[in-house]
Amino acid sequence: MLSLRIEDLAKSFPGLSGPVLEIASLTITPGSRVAVTGGSGSGKSTFVNLITGLERATSGKLVWNGDDISRVSEAARDRWRARHVGLVMQDFHLFPGLSAFENILLPARLARVADAVTIGRARELLATVGLLRPDQRIETMSRGEMQRVAIARALLRKPGVIVADEPTASLDAEAGEAVGRLLLDLAEQAGTTLIVVSHDQRLINRLDRRLTFQAGRIVSDSVSDEVAA
Amino acid sequence: MMRFILADLRRLWAGATVVVLLVALATALGVTVTLQERALRLGSARAADKFDLVIGAAGSETQLVLSSVFLQPAPLPLMSGDVLAKLSKDPRVAWAAPVGFGDSFAGYPLVGTTRSLISSTVSGFAEGGMFGKEGEAVIGAAVKLPVGGEVKPMHGSAATGGETHAGVAYRITGRLQPTGTPWDRAILVPIQAVWHVHGLGHEHGEEEEHDGEAAPAITRAAATTDEHGHSLFEAVREQDHEHDHGHVHEAAAAAGQGEHGEGEENPDHHGIDPDAPIVEDFATDGPGLPAVLVKPKTIADAYKLRQEYRNGNTLAVFPGEVLTNLYGTLGDAKLVLGAVAAGSQGLVAAALVLVTVTHIAQRRRQIGALRAFGAPRSSVFAIVWLELFLLIALGVGLGFLIGLFAAQMIGSVFTDQSGIVLPVGFTDEDLKSAMLLLATSAVLAAIPAVLAYRQPPAAALRA
Ligand SMILES: Nc1ncnc2c1ncn2[C@@H]1O[C@H](COP(=O)(O)OP(=O)(O)O)[C@@H](O)[C@H]1O
């Protein structure tokens, strides 16, 4: 369970006049469930990349439970992300040729942390996300099933925060609904902080807090109606 | 990690196969050149090993060695018979053996020589024993004729349309053990018989004188090809039926193959006395000779003899030394072939780098994702590197096997044709070159791996 504190964060790309993301101050409490919305190109993915350490901030502070990841090396950010972040992307990023089970374990195996406990946990997670054939090849699965494999992979190393970038955008309504519910349930069970970029109103409404981005700035920060009610 | 690499290769099996085959063929080319050149060098050196010193009439050193050691059919000038007489009496000589060539039977060259040469150059008999009479022959290990069978020699070779020596037939008394030299394909007969067949030696004193002085006279009477265009087998058949068909008899007689003394007008053709004892005492001046193989008693003697017999009329060579000069030429050829092989390997390497760099660009997302989901950067490098290195290493391994196989194939064809056994095989040198190839491929594989390593994951995921 991680908390996030952002101060004077900015991200610019060479060749662009202004920064694509600018956040003066933002705090996310441990275990909270935050929705991030905004139009296309408003900086949501940039936000995800920065808070997960995939990209380095141009300036400012980005502190997860006391660790400022904007100041450390690329390798250190990789290590930190592997240890603390469960990432779920719109396009799944699963590896064809491997089974569902192998896909879940792949990053842990490559990082040499796949011990017997982890392997057992991978099996449990597959059952938890409702997949009954662990040895099914990933390319033979439906998109909804693929995203469930991706969620199981994100949870494998018991991350302190789950970050999902438009996890339901490429799924049909029904599969999207199932994936959204799964994300919420599993994050709640584990008590994990959850940050979900989404346009899906039903998913957004189920989260505690909503950040709205526009042109690289947070224009609205509100407590969700449903939860507040 | 291996599982991931294998899954990846399974997915890209067609491309992977092409890469492996390309590398294998480029490697095989180089390996074949190296193995073949080395085998040729060793094989011919071994063939020349038994012959310390060869003395012949003045002419080409290379031809003298090729004809005497490698039994290459080519005309050699004759030297006077007293050279052999002198050598036989020389205290520095362990043995000196005349060799006479020119005739053949069933595609095998007939070599006239002495028992001392045979017993001191071959380890023994596989079957039967040494010739004891003028009408007997001993065959090399690779001659496919039965012991006890008959040899009816012909001038030159069937290929050049030689004619048979009518009425001359040797009985095979033994088969020698293999030596791995062209002599394995030879039919060895007493030199005395060769002289008699060609009307030299014994009662034909004047002719012998004549031939001995006329140095340019050629052993290979095959130069007088059969005007009738008879093949060996036709000729033999004709001979078999000679008594039944008069016209064939005529043809044979016209070709100068007189039997029953009818061919006396041609001084080159005479019979042998199959039961005559073999005399191998060359102390008295004999007929002209193309070459004498000499076994000097000491190395110092060898040098002195070579010096002494290098004069205007005779030529003395160490076959090993002549071969070394030939290898010089061979070495140039190897250099060219080696350059071709290296060039093809370079091209393949360049193509590989191009293909994999493109491939890495196509896999940006996958590589970015690996890191995004928690794989360490080093494992990204390792995956890309290992994947390519495995393919190249497989190709190199396969290439060495193909190269070995190809060299062995070429070697066995060569052995069939020449009798020279080529020792095709890997040595430490090949191990070194394999290591060098692998080291190069390791560096090569690192190029796309570094590219993959340096790819920022976020940018890759956006793409
Ligand atoms: N590597 C980059 N170089 C230049 N501009 C970029 C880069 N990445 C993102 N951008 C720009 O930053 C802005 C925000 O992008 P992004 O965070 O992906 O938006 P969203 O995810 O909200 O659609 C866009 O205008 C995009 O073009």
Ligand SMILES: [Mg+2]
């Ligand atoms: Mg986006």
